[in-house]
Amino acid sequence: MFNFIEGGVTAPQGFTAQGVCASIKPSNTTKRDLALIYCDTLCSAAAVFTKNLVKSDTIAVTKKHLKNGKAQAVIVNSGNANTCNADGYDKAVRMCEIASDVLSVKAEDVIVASTGVIGEILPIEPIEKGAEAMRGKLTKDGGTNAAEAIMTTDTVKKEMAMTMTLGGKTVTVGGIAKGSGMIHINMGTMLSFVTTDAAVSAEMLECALREAVEDSYNMVSVDGDTSTNDTLAIMASGKAGNAEITEKNEDYRTFVEGLTEAFKMLAKKLAADGEGASKLLVCSVSGAKTKEDAVKVSKSIICSSLLKAAMFGADANWGRVLCAIGYSGADVDVKKVEVSFKSSKGIIDVCKNGAGIPFSEEKAKEILLENEINIIVTLGDGDAKAEAYGCDLTYDYVKINGDYRT
Amino acid sequence: MFNFIEGGVTAPQGFTAQGVCASIKPSNTTKRDLALIYCDTLCSAAAVFTKNLVKSDTIAVTKKHLKNGKAQAVIVNSGNANTCNADGYDKAVRMCEIASDVLSVKAEDVIVASTGVIGEILPIEPIEKGAEAMRGKLTKDGGTNAAEAIMTTDTVKKEMAMTMTLGGKTVTVGGIAKGSGMIHINMGTMLSFVTTDAAVSAEMLECALREAVEDSYNMVSVDGDTSTNDTLAIMASGKAGNAEITEKNEDYRTFVEGLTEAFKMLAKKLAADGEGASKLLVCSVSGAKTKEDAVKVSKSIICSSLLKAAMFGADANWGRVLCAIGYSGADVDVKKVEVSFKSSKGIIDVCKNGAGIPFSEEKAKEILLENEINIIVTLGDGDAKAEAYGCDLTYDYVKINGDYRT
Numbered sequence: 037m038f039n040f041i042e043g044g045v046t047a048p049q050g051f052t053a054q055g056v057c058a059s060i061k062p063s064n065t066t067k068r069d070l071a072l073i074y075c076d077t078l079c080s081a082a083a084v085f086t087k088n089l090v091k092s093d094t095i096a097v098t099k100k101h102l103k104n105g106k107a108q109a110v111i112v113n114s115g116n117a118n119t120c121n122a123d124g125y126d127k128a129v130r131m132c133e134i135a136s137d138v139l140s141v142k143a144e145d146v147i148v149a150s151t152g153v154i155g156e157i158l159p160i161e162p163i164e165k166g167a168e169a170m171r172g173k174l175t176k177d178g179g180t181n182a183a184e185a186i187m188t189t190d191t192v193k194k195e196m197a198m199t200m201t202l203g204g205k206t207v208t209v210g211g212i213a214k215g216s217g218m219i220h221i222n223m224g225t226m227l228s229f230v231t232t233d234a235a236v237s238a239e240m241l242e243c244a245l246r247e248a249v250e251d252s253y254n255m256v257s258v259d260g261d262t263s264t265n266d267t268l269a270i271m272a273s274g275k276a277g278n279a280e281i282t283e284k285n286e287d288y289r290t291f292v293e294g295l296t297e298a299f300k301m302l303a304k305k306l307a308a309d310g311e312g313a314s315k316l317l318v319c320s321v322s323g324a325k326t327k328e329d330a331v332k333v334s335k336s337i338i339c340s341s342l343l344k345a346a347m348f349g350a351d352a353n354w355g356r357v358l359c360a361i362g363y364s365g366a367d368v369d370v371k372k373v374e375v376s377f378k379s380s381k382g383i384i385d386v387c388k389n390g391a392g393i394p395f396s397e398e399k400a401k402e403i404l405l406e407n408e409i410n411i412i413v414t415l416g417d418g419d420a421k422a423e424a425y426g427c428d429l430t431y432d433y434v435k436i437n438g439d440y441r442t
Numbered sequence: 443m444f445n446f447i448e449g450g451v452t453a454p455q456g457f458t459a460q461g462v463c464a465s466i467k468p469s470n471t472t473k474r475d476l477a478l479i480y481c482d483t484l485c486s487a488a489a490v491f492t493k494n495l496v497k498s499d500t501i502a503v504t505k506k507h508l509k510n511g512k513a514q515a516v517i518v519n520s521g522n523a524n525t526c527n528a529d530g531y532d533k534a535v536r537m538c539e540i541a542s543d544v545l546s547v548k549a550e551d552v553i554v555a556s557t558g559v560i561g562e563i564l565p566i567e568p569i570e571k572g573a574e575a576m577r578g579k580l581t582k583d584g585g586t587n588a589a590e591a592i593m594t595t596d597t598v599k600k601e602m603a604m605t606m607t608l609g610g611k612t613v614t615v616g617g618i619a620k621g622s623g624m625i626h627i628n629m630g631t632m633l634s635f636v637t638t639d640a641a642v643s644a645e646m647l648e649c650a651l652r653e654a655v656e657d658s659y660n661m662v663s664v665d666g667d668t669s670t671n672d673t674l675a676i677m678a679s680g681k682a683g684n685a686e687i688t689e690k691n692e693d694y695r696t697f698v699e700g701l702t703e704a705f706k707m708l709a710k711k712l713a714a715d716g717e718g719a720s721k722l723l724v725c726s727v728s729g730a731k732t733k734e735d736a737v738k739v740s741k742s743i744i745c746s747s748l749l750k751a752a753m754f755g756a757d758a759n760w761g762r763v764l765c766a767i768g769y770s771g772a773d774v775d776v777k778k779v780e781v782s783f784k785s786s787k788g789i790i791d792v793c794k795n796g797a798g799i800p801f802s803e804e805k806a807k808e809i810l811l812e813n814e815i816n817i818i819v820t821l822g823d824g825d826a827k828a829e830a831y832g833c834d835l836t837y838d839y840v841k842i843n844g845d846y847r848t
Contacts, residue, residue: 090768090776090796120764120797154761155798264765341747342843349844355560358526359670362496370496390496391526392561431837437748438755 037200038294040301044195046179047210048233050075050273054178055185058166060115060159061152070166071185073110073229074139074174079271081107082242083147084249086266092117093124094148095267097132101144105238107271108145110229111135111167114188114214118150118158119264127158138167139174149227149267151188151214183212186227189436190216194305200294202287205278207234209294213302215266216311228253228268228302234291235274236281243284244292245270252299255331255424256307257339270295300425307425308408312432316408317347319424323415329366330415330422336364337411337424344429347409352377352400354386357411372416379406443606444700446707450601452585453616454639456481456679460584461591464572466521466565467558476572477591479516479635480545480580485677487513488648489553490655492672498523499530500554501673503538507550511644513677514551516635517541517573520594520620524556524564525670533564544573545580555633555673557594557620585618592620592633595842600711606700608693611684613640615700619708622717634659634674634708636701641680642687646694650687651676653698658705661737661830662713663745676701706831713831714814718838722814723753725830729821735772736821736828742770743817743830750835753815758783758806760792763817778822785812 046053051073058070083102085095101107111131118124128148136143150158183193197210211230236244245268253268274280281288308316319337324330337343340360346353354375361368375387381403386395403409452459457479464476489508491501507513517537524530534554542549556564589599600619605612617636642650651674659674680686687694714722725743730736743749746766752759760781767774781793787809792801809815 088765088768089774090764117761120761120793122797154765155793264761264768341839345840345843348840351844355523355526355670358496358560359494362494362670368495387526387561391528429840429843431840433747434751434754434835434837434840437751437835438757 038198038297040196040198043197043210044179044183045073045210045212045229045231046176047197048208048231048273049275050077050233051210051231052174052176052178053182054170054174055181056166056169058162060113060162064115068181068185069115070113070163071182072135072139072167072170072174073182075108075271075273077273078106078108078145079273080105080236080238080241081147081269081271082238082245083267083269084245086264088264090120090264092119092150092265094118094128094150094265096125097128098147098149098267101132101146105242106145107147108141109135109139110147110269112149112186112227113163114151114186116150116152116156116158117154117265120155121157123157127160130160131163134164134167138171147269149265151186151227151265154264186212186214188214188216189311190214190309192309194302194309196298196301198294198298200290202234202278202290205276207232207276207278209298211298211302213306215306216309227265230270230298232270232272233274233276234272234281235276235278236272236291240281240283240288241270241272244288244295247292248295248299251296252303255422256303257335257424257426304425307427310427311436312430313427314407314430315347315428317411317426317428319411319413321413321415322421323417324420325367325418327420327422329368330420332364332366333361333368333413333415334422334424336360337413338426341429344426347404348428348430350401350404352386352397352404354392357413358387358390361413368415369417374414374416376412377403378410378412379403379408381406444604444703446602446604449603449616450585450589451479451616451618451635451637452582453603454614454637454679455681456483456639457616457637458580458582458584459588460576460580461587462572462575464568466519466568470521474587474591475521476519476569477588478541478545478573478576478580479588481514481677481679483679484512484514484551485679486511486642486644486647487553487675487677488644488651489673489675490651492670494670496526496670498525498556498671500524500534500556500671502531503534504553504555504673507538507552511648512551513553514547515541515545516553516675518555518592518633519569520557520592522556522558522562522564523560523671526561527563529563533566536566537569540570540573544577553675555671557592557633557671560670589618592618594620595622595717596620596715598715600708600715602704602707604700604704606696608640608684608696611682613638613682613684615704617704617708619712621712622715633671636676636704638676638678639680639682640678640687640697641682641684642678642697646687646689647676647678650694650698650701654701654705657702658709661741662709663741663830663832710831713833716833717842718836719833720813720836721753721834723817723832723834725817725819727819727821728827729823730826731773731824733826733828735774736826738770738772739767739774739819739821740828740830742766743819744832747835750832753810754834754836756807756810758792758803758810760798763819764793764796767819774821775823780820780822782818783809784816784818785809785814787812
């Protein structure tokens with residue numbers, strides 16, 4: 037139904053992008069840190085943002101520009117969050133003007149975002165020069181440079197592209213994301229930009245975005261810190277030629293399902309590349325009384341520092357899973373809980389009826405030494421399920437965050 | 443008003459204790475792991491426990507024994523949590539019988555607790571032999587052995603003793619505590635036993651305990667994990683000769699204030715010895731609209747992995763303080779927030795009106811290299827305040843928890 041394909045934010049029809057090194061941090065002379073994404077037609081557009089009260093001023097500007105549900109371009113920098121600065125709003129407006137000039141779009145049709153250190157004044161000159169260097173150079177191939185330009189402590193670029201069929205037409209969705217630390221449930225990303233050539237009204241695009249984010253980005257945690265700059269924006273060019281989605285019909289449901297899978301793919305990439313992470317953790321909870329209980333349990337497990345450290349050590353310490361279930365706040369009968377660990381090396385049951393069962397420590401070690409671990413929890417109390425995404429806690433997380441600013 | 447003195451759980455009149463190596467973990471042949479605390483008279487007694495749904499069976503037994511508000515002894519082991527075991531309740535009952543026999547007290551006047559690995563069957567024979575070895579050997583000096591016997595990953599014993607004056611009589615309070623990982627807000631300890639020779643009715647002792655715990659143990663977090671075994675028990679022998687506290691009079695208020703200071707002292711010792719910790723962090727928040735807001739902000743800051751890692755690196759990354767305030771859920775005007783860092787080397791202001799101000803990175807580094815750091819936050823919105831206690835996040839936390847069971 038949904039096919040993942042090669043490519044990223046420029047995979048859908050109508051979109052081009054580019055990324056350059058603008059030296060926004062003077063010490064950075066090689067890494068790309070400024071990106072532009074452009075569509076050759078005005079798009080339906082929507083975005084969701086961090087729930088942190090401390091917000092980057094870029095968010096206020098983007099919100100204003102998306103009031104009419106339309107956008108045509110994105111400008112985004114890494115290396116500086118433009119947050120907690122007295123002149124933050126003016127600088128964010130200026131970034132839109134720069135994109136407007138270089139791309140010949142209206143400034144109010146530009147989405148702006150920033151990521152990096154909080155509380156340092158954003159230098160505007162490197163952004164002017166960097167954007168100028170991209171004039172006339174946005175291409176399909178440039179999407180991967182844009183993916184690189186939004187990285188901070190990320191170690192790999194995160195790109196995704198997929199196709200689906202809507203009313204007989206092939207629709208493409210593409211996206212990039214960044215985020216490694218300061219990632220938590222409820223906007224489990226710092227920045228993500230998703231494009232599609234589906235024809236969708238602005239209103240339905242906003243609804244679809246809010247639905248798809250619930251089981252994907254909102255189920256990721258790296259370290260329990262919710263960032264100040266989180267932005268997930270989507271633009272739909274309509275070039276696929278499908279009948280425009282203007283109500284919650286079958287095409288809408290298909291679109292939401294596809295979008296959910298697309299977001300999950302990017303969300304897992306974020307979790308796997310969490311700061312210092314050596315493993316992706318997926319916690320699948322089933323048999324819960326309600327969806328809410330399943331969500332609470334899976335999030336609580338994926339957020340436990342103790343369990344995260346045990347997974348780093350490939351230690352089948354299921355007691356920490358039980359412990360995290362116990363303080364999750366979910367309505368659970370602990371005497372019915374079952375726990376298994378699974379990876380490409382197999383599956384091992386470690387707890388039944390809320391108590392330990394004999395298992396081979398050797399086999400458990402073999403399973404847990406893999407780099408993608410599935411923690412499977414059955415609550416035996418109903419039909420509801422949820423899945424959360426996270427990563428292990430390692431020496432490198434401490435190292436990266438012990439002196440991030442220097 | 444309150445004087446801290448040398449000593450621990452045996453400092454108040456009537457109490458003796460001891461601790462031995464019972465080899466509860468067969469691999470442990472030197473560290474004390476079994477403790478007895480005894481009073482030569484029946485005491486008023488009360489306790490508070492973990493809020494985790496997954497609970498050690500020791501808690502059910504202790505709760506039953508404290509129903510009448512009386513206790514005379516404590517038996518406690520480290521090395522095994524006696525949690526998530528099918529025979530956990532019977533083993534906890536058996537531990538009380540063993541203490542009853544050795545100390546000639548009623549089994550139902552014994553408080554029992556366990557700490558260590560979850561989900562391994564508790565071996566009872568070492569406990570029988572260990573308790574037998576203590577028969578007739580409980581002394582005033584033995585209190586420090588008891589403090590050692592409850593340690594798990596703790597690196598130092600935690601003892602405290604203080605005196606206060608109630609109605610012209612000198613009253614002594616003593617205590618021990620253990621806990622290093624799996625420590626979080628709302629019972630920020632794994633185990634703590636506090637004694638006093640104050641005359642207090644069981645009912646008033648319970649009230650005093652619940653009041654005093656709020657600003658002390660309930661404000662500590664090491665890693666956000668709430669343990670399954672947390673127990674804070676208090677016994678009052680009445681030997682100080684003060685007029686028994688049977689209502690919420692002036693003596694009661696003094697007693698609660700003293701108890702709060704006593705608990706805070708132990709709570710800070712727990713935080714400073716958090717798993718892998720190199721620094722004690724104290725977060726003082728003032729100027730909040732309500733006490734609840736102040737509590738939310740101080741807890742949110744002390745629990746931020748990113749801030750904890752920055753403190754380990756002596757990095758004055760105040761943006762992470764703002765970020766944690768922003769997602770705390772408290773009602774805060776971020777434009778009024780002020781932040782300073784303080785230690786024995788001085789104080790430095792880093793943020794005013796929610797934005798950064800110029801400061802000497804060199805001076806900040808000097809301040810943050812100390813092993814007790816005070817993060818001072820002023821919200822400028824009211825009179826309410828709160829203080830939370832925690833520690834930095836270090837390589838050693840990951841190391842300790844990467845393979846705790848082996």
